[in-house]
């Protein structure tokens with residue numbers, strides 16, 4: 031089932047998400063719905079807060095980036111097999127010199143800005159079968175994970191912009207929260223004045 035994606039301005043996107051237990055109700059169904067919702071919106075990642083749930087769960091599939099000819103072979107190979115579920119993730123370390131990449135977010139349609147992040151991360155998490163992992167990712171793979179991880183920490187990429195950039199996109203963000211935007215996937219807008 032395709033779930034509505036929560037738009038910028040909803041308080042759920044600002045909450046630090048909670049750890050879940052193995053008996054979390056209908057977890058498999060939720061993960062299946064998150065995949066369907068993400069692919070329907072042509073996203074490469076989706077975090078539970080973006081479907082209204084403040085829990086430490088996100089999914090990623092950056093396969094579309096693997097076709098990018100500008101990337102190194104190493105980067106492309108890493109991206110190709112990276113369809114993954116992250117439950118109760120914890121970033122253990124982030125290293126290297128920050129690099130910029132133009133990011134977007136399904137909760138903030140039509141806004142894209144350069145965001146600086148460190149290139150290498152080590153992260154521990156459980157997969158959908160509750161097997162524990164600790165893995166190291168770099169480049170764009172790390173970038174996609176960092177973006178989704180921020181969601182479960184209640185951080186949006188727009189929070190990481192300079193105050194000048196933030197001022198420049200303020201009106202656009204206000205319009206998104208009011209639903210004054212055209213999107214071709216299902217969304218839920220916190221400040222839309224429509225009777226339910």
Ligand SMILES: [Zn+2]
Pocket residue numbers: 134135136137177181
């Ligand atoms: Zn996002």
